[in-house]
Amino acid sequence: MTDWTTDSNEALSISLVRSDKDKESLAEDETYEDFSPSFTYPIYGEDEKIYGYNDLVIDLRFASGSLAPYLSVNYSEKLPSSSTVDDVEGTLSPFLPPGYYEDEAAFLMRIEEDATTFKPHGDLIHTYTRPSPSALGKGKGVAPLSPEHKDAVVYEVYHATWKTSGFREYHRRMQLFILLYIEAGSYINEEEDQWEFVTLFEKRKRRDTPDVATYHFIGYSSLYNFYHFPEKVRMRLSQFVILPPYQRQGHGSELYNAIYAHIVLRPDVAELTVEDPAEAFEDLRDRNDLKMLLSNAQFMQEGFGSDGVGGGVSHGGGKVIKGKSRGVNVNAGRVGRGKGKMGPPAEKGWVEKWRKDLKIAGRQFHRLVEMLIVLHLD
Numbered sequence: 089m090t091d092w093t094t095d096s097n098e099a100l101s102i103s104l105v106r107s108d109k110d111k112e113s114l115a116e117d118e119t120y121e122d123f124s125p126s127f128t129y130p131i132y133g134e135d136e137k138i139y140g141y142n143d144l145v146i147d148l149r150f151a152s153g154s155l156a157p158y159l160s161v162n163y164s165e166k167l168p169s170s171s172t173v174d175d176v177e178g179t180l181s182p183f184l185p186p187g188y189y190e191d192e193a194a195f196l197m198r199i200e201e202d203a204t205t206f207k208p209h210g211d212l213i214h215t216y217t218r219p220s221p222s223a224l225g226k227g228k229g230v231a232p233l234s235p236e237h238k239d240a241v242v243y244e245v246y247h248a249t250w251k252t253s254g255f256r257e258y259h260r261r262m263q264l265f266i267l268l269y270i271e272a273g274s275y276i277n278e279e280e281d282q283w284e285f286v287t288l289f290e291k292r293k294r295r296d297t298p299d300v301a302t303y304h305f306i307g308y309s310s311l312y313n314f315y316h317f318p319e320k321v322r323m324r325l326s327q328f329v330i331l332p333p334y335q336r337q338g339h340g341s342e343l344y345n346a347i348y349a350h351i352v353l354r355p356d357v358a359e360l361t362v363e364d365p366a367e368a369f370e371d372l373r374d375r376n377d378l379k380m381l382l383s384n385a386q387f388m389q390e391g392f393g394s395d396g397v398g399g400g401v402s403h404g405g406g407k408v409i410k411g412k413s414r415g416v417n418v419n420a421g422r423v424g425r426g427k428g429k430m431g432p433p434a435e436k437g438w439v440e441k442w443r444k445d446l447k448i449a450g451r452q453f454h455r456l457v458e459m460l461i462v463l464h465l466d
């Protein structure tokens with residue numbers, strides 16, 4: 089018997105649609121279609137239920153690069169209109185940019201147009217490569233190829249602000265992913281000038297026309313800059329999302345490291361902080377910050393009498409020794425220094441000097457030093 093109630097997370101089906109020509113260069117198992125949201129409560133309410141339909145499918149598609157959206161609501165049966173039957177499209181549409189497509193043929197035409205004309209907005213700040221999945225299987229852990237290599241897929245990271253031409257409209261298309269994937273995520277205020285954005289795209293060559301680059305959206309981060317006495321800003325990473333088809337392949341780490349490198353280079357930014365990180369993001373941040381410290385020979389030599397090599401941030405899964413490091417008091421103890429090894433120098437200000445130079449927020453830097461102490465305890 090039908091109870092006419094549907095789980096809104098299950099009903100909503102999200103796709104990133106590539107043009108037919110772009111699909112030709114995908115591996116057989118590479119798909120960017122029909123994935124689910126983690127949350128729909130900001131849209132359909134706390135209990136994430138939709139009432140009044142049978143076999144409900146909310147088909148929400150985006151052009152893979154330009155993110156032009158298309159929405160179609162399908163079902164096999166609907167209860168006769170009454171005040172208890174939910175308005176599926178009417179509830180979702182205020183969260184979408186105005187003018188989304190409802191006509192499939194028009195949407196598919198837009199995909200073909202955008203495929204070769206769409207370019208990411210803003211300034212390119214980082215590029216990396218992976219072997220294409222069709223050539224070598226999913227690229228994680230495989231040595232990067234030069235961008236010119238025929239089997240390389242290039243990934244590009246861009247920096248933008250509200251002033252970047254066309255970016256405001258682009259942001260209106262991508263912001264829905266914040267609601268769908270970040271718990272307690274919400275739309276930001278477009279009137280606030282302090283926002284900055286970093287976006288990540290896959291850049292592919294077409295088989296028949298390798299000189300034509302096509303771009304596909306992977307994820308983004310929003311950062312807010314606060315005044316930092318006397319003449320700098322503190323950058324707070326506020327939102328960060330990698331879309332499900334691209335998760336657990338190292339793209340989040342690349343985006344985070346690109347943001348960090350950008351901030352270290354910017355003379356106007358004093359430090360990078362993170363707003364209320366989710367646990368998975370905290371792990372990502374710890375792993376990447378630790379790697380960065382372990383590869384800083386001077387820091388490791390001065391602080392731990394080690395060249396950092398073999399310091400060992402486990403990447404085999406599990407957590408970054410978080411639990412173990414609790415209770416080691418960096419400010420007071422200088423653990424293990426008596427044996428001429430392990431803890432950072434007792435000189436006042438050593439930790440703070442490095443923290444400022446590396447532009448890492450206080451709490452995070454002290455946690456990292458604690459983790460390194462634990463890693464270097466005999």
Ligand code: ACO
Nearest residue numbers: 327328329330335336337338339340341366368369371372
């Ligand atoms: N659970 C636990 N740890 C995770 C997860 C997860 N689901 N995903 C990534 N990590 C950690 C792991 O330590 C991982 O290392 P490992 O793969 O060797 O175990 C490390 O992060 C690096 O993984 P990446 O492949 O680089 O990360 P990914 O590209 O998947 O991005 C992210 C991770 C950003 C959390 C992504 O899964 C995502 O966007 N999730 C949904 C939205 C979200 O939670 N965003 C963060 C909100 S917090 C904020 O915005 C400030």
